[in-house]
Amino acid sequence: MEGPASSRVIALDGLRGVAAAIVVFGHCMCVMQRTAGAFPVVFRTPLALFLNGPGAVQVFFVLSGFVLTGSLTRTSGRYVNLRFLVRRAFRIYPPYWFAVTLSWLASFFYVLPLPRDGFTPWIAIFAGIHPPLSSLLWFFPWPNEAGGLMPVGWTLTVETLFSLIFPLLVMIAVRTHWLLLIAASGTVLLTNVTRPVGIINALAFSIGIALYYEQDALRAFFTRGSAARLAVWLVISLLLFLAPLLFFPLIPMYGLFVFDWPRWTLLTLELGAGGIVAATVGSRGMAQIFTARPIAFLGRISYSLYLLHFTVLILATRLLSHPPTALDVVLLPIGVFVVTLPLATLAHRSVEMPAIAIGSRAARWLGRSRSTEVGR
Numbered sequence: 472m473e474g475p476a477s478s479r480v481i482a483l484d485g486l487r488g489v490a491a492a493i494v495v496f497g498h499c500m501c502v503m504q505r506t507a508g509a510f511p512v513v514f515r516t517p518l519a520l521f522l523n524g525p526g527a528v529q530v531f532f533v534l535s536g537f538v539l540t541g542s543l544t545r546t547s548g549r550y551v552n553l554r555f556l557v558r559r560a561f562r563i564y565p566p567y568w569f570a571v572t573l574s575w576l577a578s579f580f581y582v583l584p585l586p587r588d589g590f591t592p593w594i595a596i597f598a599g600i601h602p603p604l605s606s607l608l609w610f611f612p613w614p615n616e617a618g619g620l621m622p623v624g625w626t627l628t629v630e631t632l633f634s635l636i637f638p639l640l641v642m643i644a645v646r647t648h649w650l651l652l653i654a655a656s657g658t659v660l661l662t663n664v665t666r667p668v669g670i671i672n673a674l675a676f677s678i679g680i681a682l683y684y685e686q687d688a689l690r691a692f693f694t695r696g697s698a699a700r701l702a703v704w705l706v707i708s709l710l711l712f713l714a715p716l717l718f719f720p721l722i723p724m725y726g727l728f729v730f731d732w733p734r735w736t737l738l739t740l741e742l743g744a745g746g747i748v749a750a751t752v753g754s755r756g757m758a759q760i761f762t763a764r765p766i767a768f769l770g771r772i773s774y775s776l777y778l779l780h781f782t783v784l785i786l787a788t789r790l791l792s793h794p795p796t797a798l799d800v801v802l803l804p805i806g807v808f809v810v811t812l813p814l815a816t817l818a819h820r821s822v823e824m825p826a827i828a829i830g831s832r833a834a835r836w837l838g839r840s841r842s843t844e845v846g847r
Contacts, residue, residue: 480538481770485761486751487534488769488776490527494623495780495811497524499804501727502594502788503795510728511721519716525736526712528626529675529744535630536679537748543641544683548838552638557837559634561830562823567614567627569822570778574620575607577782580789589794591726597622598785622781629669633676644680652677660741661734671737678745682752689753701754708746714739775815775823783811 500506500522513522543555578601600619610617614627633640644652656673663671682689693701710717715730722731730736751757760766769776784807791799 481767482751482758482761483534483538483748484770484773485763485766486748486770487531488766488771488773489761490530490534491773491777492769492808493521493527494524494777495784495808496804497522497527498781498784499807502590502784502803503791503800504589504591504726505795505797506800507591507593507727514716514721514728514730519713520709523713523716525715526740526744529672529737529740530747531626532629532633532672532675533679533682533741533744533748535633536676537683537752538679539634539637540641540644540680540683543638546834546838550837554834554837555638556634557834558827558830559631561826561833563614563627563631563634565826566774566778566818566823567621567624568611569818570775570782571607571610571617571621571624573779574617574782575602575604577786578602578620581785589791590788593725593727594785594788596725597781598788621778623777629672632669633672637676640676640680644684649677649681649684652680657738660737672741674738675741675744678741679748682745682749686752689749693750693753694755698756701750701756704746704750708743708750710743711739711746712743714743772812772815772819775818776811779814779818780807780811783807783814 500510510522513519539555539559542558543551546554548554581598581601597619602618602620606618610620614624614631616622616624616628640652653674656677660671660674693704715732715736719730719732719736721728751761761770784803787803787807787810790806791803795803
């Protein structure tokens with residue numbers, strides 16, 4: 472039987488799986504003019520929760536801050552930071568290489584023209600990308616969007632960047648206080664939302680670090696409180712999480728509508744994501760929801776699901792009628808999810824798990840002692 476600590480980690484994986492599913496659903500809704508035109512209405516309703524891909528990405532970053540702090544602080548022996556980076560490299564890179572290669576092979580079919588009517592310019596941009604083989608290796612050294620083959624790759628750039636500086640962030644939190652990280656990263660966010668790349672997401676990682684060190688206090692807070700306390704916490708967190716969609720101005724871009732006010736957008740998304748993760752860490756009831764078997768399974772394969780769904784989405788557009796019908800609006804996200812699910816499961820078992828095992832063995836070899844790996 473798994474203990475409380477193990478259950479908490481599984482719950483966080485489950486939350487990551489739900490966030491990945493939101494990204495998949497949101498991208499599917501961005502394909503057709505029919506759904507894109509409805510965004511200004513849908514964004515102002517609770518349905519925005521299922522379209523909030525940017526918010527789901529911030530959940531990823533907060534979760535990374537939490538679980539990576541555990542991975543780093545629970546490692547003992549020699550070369551702790553080096554071993555941490557080795558494990559992270561094997562966690563991030565092999566699935567990324569696999570996804571880029573698969574996307575490049577699929578892009579031979581991308582060059583077929585999309586129907587002119589019924590699709591957004593947003594998806595048409597990516598459906599026309601087929602880089603030459605000679606450029607493929609240039610995408611491998613540093614995770615990125617791979618020339619447009621993997622639009623979600625920008626988040627891997629951020630994850631890799633923060634993996635490199637994460638030991639420093641944890642050292643600051645330990646030797647001073649996590650409040651210093653929160654203050655510094657919040658200042659960076661509110662003064663610069665364009666560069667340097669990735670640093671504007673520091674607040675999400677800092678929140679994750681803070682939640683790790685305050686997890687006992689969170690459990691006490693939610694255990695002593697009533698159901699009403701958890702409900703109020705979740706309402707506030709979800710309002711912050713959805714604020715850019717519910718209340719911020721919407722502007723047209725590539726046939727879609729996106730929210731304005733970038734500084735406040737990121738701030739509310741990161742705070743809302745932090746509140747959701749905090750509730751999952753501290754509340755037994757929330758943990759039970761995300762440890763349910765289907766959600767826990769989704770969490771295990773969430774990385775591959777996230778990496779591979781866009782390739783399946785572009786290929787699926789070839790099967791849509793011209794112009795897409797109301798039935799297509801329903802069937803597309805279901806079809807993309809159903810097709811990506813076994814593909815992600817295969818990638819998880821054949822790529823992710825062996826890579827994680829090799830990374831763990833390499834880290835143990837470097838340290839000559841057994842280390843404890845938490846989460847990602």
